[in-house]
Amino acid sequence: MLFPAEIAERLEDRLDSLHERESVGACSAASLDPADWPAFRRQAHVMLDDMLDYLEQIRRRPVWQPAPEQTRARFRSGLPLAPTDLGTVHEEFLADILPYTVGNAHPGFMGWVHGGGTPVGMMAEMLAAAMNTNAGGRNQIPVEVERQVARWMADLFGFPAGASGLFVTGTSMANFIAVLVARDAALGHQVRGLGVSSLSHRLTAYASREVHGCIGRAMDFAGLGSDPLRLIPSDDRRRMNLRALADAIAADRAAGCTPFLVVGTAGTVDTGAVDDLDGIADQCKREKLWFHVDGAYGALAMLAPELAPRLRGIERADSLGFDFHKWGQVPYDAGFILVRDGELHRQAFACQAAYLAREARGLAGGSPWPCDFGPDLSRGFRALKTWFTFKVHGAEAIGASIARTCELARYLESRITSSAELELMAPVELNIVCFRYRAPEADRLNRELVIELQESGLVAPSATSLDGRTAIRAAIVNHRTGYAEIDTLVNETLRIGRSLHARRKGDCA
Numbered sequence: 001m002l003f004p005a006e007i008a009e010r011l012e013d014r015l016d017s018l019h020e021r022e023s024v025g026a027c028s029a030a031s032l033d034p035a036d037w038p039a040f041r042r043q044a045h046v047m048l049d050d051m052l053d054y055l056e057q058i059r060r061r062p063v064w065q066p067a068p069e070q071t072r073a074r075f076r077s078g079l080p081l082a083p084t085d086l087g088t089v090h091e092e093f094l095a096d097i098l099p100y101t102v103g104n105a106h107p108g109f110m111g112w113v114h115g116g117g118t119p120v121g122m123m124a125e126m127l128a129a130a131m132n133t134n135a136g137g138r139n140q141i142p143v144e145v146e147r148q149v150a151r152w153m154a155d156l157f158g159f160p161a162g163a164s165g166l167f168v169t170g171t172s173m174a175n176f177i178a179v180l181v182a183r184d185a186a187l188g189h190q191v192r193g194l195g196v197s198s199l200s201h202r203l204t205a206y207a208s209r210e211v212h213g214c215i216g217r218a219m220d221f222a223g224l225g226s227d228p229l230r231l232i233p234s235d236d237r238r239r240m241n242l243r244a245l246a247d248a249i250a251a252d253r254a255a256g257c258t259p260f261l262v263v264g265t266a267g268t269v270d271t272g273a274v275d276d277l278d279g280i281a282d283q284c285k286r287e288k289l290w291f292h293v294d295g296a297y298g299a300l301a302m303l304a305p306e307l308a309p310r311l312r313g314i315e316r317a318d319s320l321g322f323d324f325h326k327w328g329q330v331p332y333d334a335g336f337i338l339v340r341d342g343e344l345h346r347q348a349f350a351c352q353a354a355y356l357a358r359e360a361r362g363l364a365g366g367s368p369w370p371c372d373f374g375p376d377l378s379r380g381f382r383a384l385k386t387w388f389t390f391k392v393h394g395a396e397a398i399g400a401s402i403a404r405t406c407e408l409a410r411y412l413e414s415r416i417t418s419s420a421e422l423e424l425m426a427p428v429e430l431n432i433v434c435f436r437y438r439a440p441e442a443d444r445l446n447r448e449l450v451i452e453l454q455e456s457g458l459v460a461p462s463a464t465s466l467d468g469r470t471a472i473r474a475a476i477v478n479h480r481t482g483y484a485e486i487d488t489l490v491n492e493t494l495r496i497g498r499s500l501h502a503r504r505k506g507d508c509a
């Protein structure tokens, strides 16, 4: 065993002999490091300040604007062979890229379910990029950081000590991993070698009809097909109807299928509905089925004491997928999968390759590695920005910002229900509000209305369809959003709605 002082001494000896041959620190001609570090440093500080200005002054910008054709055209030029000065490329970034993003960092953004990001997350991304960590495995503290976040999450969601956790791109990937682990738990791990074509019976899965489309895709990717995902009707609050679930399972068993998985959703993508997770857990226990929770955005409501009781039963899940990049405000991407039985999780992905052999000491120590729990071998250091976010802000502040988006949703609901011109389209469960402007041909008018709102640059909701009826959907996820943006949304909806309505009437006259 070497002590650090000893290591340092040996390193110094080596460097001394190197110095005699070449000057250490000056870059060799082929290196991509800056030839002029002081100049690079100055430019780097300019770039950092630009992005801090961008975030500090984001309210002065439009939420979104369409990119002009000339700008798009510049992205069709060929592969650059010769170098360009960093400052020049940065100017190009400021002019042609930065102004034309979706706009989810802006407080007026309410489309889909996108997180806002934070300056702290941005700085952590920079640190991770400089380290250039490959967090696939090996004997290094970044892997320990990921394990720490996994333990925090296991504690938060009431999972046992043997639970495993893994950073992934997003909940689409987390759900896919869960389907694979559940499939193998049902069939035994020999199915990884034999393939699902060796099965004589059909595996069936269940989710409410409000389920996110990625669950059907996960079934498809797992070789099970998306058709055996049974979409169970939902109740008036858009939660899975548990009677209908029991009936569907019984019908499939009677038909010779093998039910294996039920997916409950904590925060549906359209309306924020939360399934009765405790009730689903009861049925899964009775029927011996895997219970997965898609908590993509909603699971982190656990951080808000006033919201956590709505997730009752989540602690009984066999697996849980969720995103830090939505309500958790961690910069993209930062999805996460938690599995109650970490050993089942590992066995669904374990592989033997000589170049991945493990040792008790040295760089190949510290097994099992993150790459043993998912399809990725090389992976970035997503854990760092999440770790920084929780450390710097504290879990309570993140919970408070989540609770506040729900408070804003209730305020928006009250403004809608007090206006005769607006119609609430779904119960407001968490932070998503679906509504529309009342008018004849309301479907067409509201689709147009959403586009005009987006093009106004003031607020950006999205459109969705609920039972075939077009709705304006405001998903309030961003920690920067406040009452002012909600008022703008309502006032602009009324103004544009009236004008579209008047125009329609004019067209018909």
Ligand SMILES: *Cc1c(COP(=O)(O)O)cnc(C)c1O
Binding pocket: 113, 169, 170, 171, 172, 173, 212, 214, 265, 267, 268, 269, 294, 295, 296, 297, 323, 335
């Ligand atoms: C966003 C979302 C997903 C997909 O998550 P990604 O991080 O975009 O892959 C899945 N389910 C629900 C309910 C979601 O809201």
